[in-house]
Amino acid sequence: MYKHILFASDLTNETDFILTKVRGMRGYTGARLSLIHVVEPLPGYSYAYLGVEDIEGQLIEEAKGAISKLGKELSVDIKDQWIEVGPTKSKILTVAENIGADLIICGSHGRHGLSLLLGSTANAILHGAKCDVLTVRLPE
Secondary structure: OOOEEEEEOOOOOOHHHHHHHHHHHHHHHOOEEEEEEEEOOOOHHHHHHHOOOOHHHHHHHHHHHHHHHHHHHHOOOHHHEEEEEOOHHHHHHHHHHHHOOOEEEEEEOOOOHHHHHHOOHHHHHHHHOOOEEEEEEOOO
């Protein structure tokens, strides 16, 4: 059975929907739980456009607060909480491999049109992971 679960969260309100599954899988397996959120870097020109000097730093600080709150809610030690900056797909896969996760849990939206052809983060994780992946279908 699973020993180490990595919950990849976008830290939005939809996270609450997935928490039931995360708690259930953790309770069923007794596995260690780690959390990850990835901040996608913004192009430099967008800073000036948005009128914010360090928007990336601000996003990182907000993510740290949100993941800390989620960690408390799920009783996840601070050393098992990850905030990464970069391409979401590759950062999640790298952390999963580095920590020895044997299950990644993430949410998935239904995709239509162009986004279906281009794929999604959940799809990239599913096809790139060296461990099992549980994608939780989010409500439309």
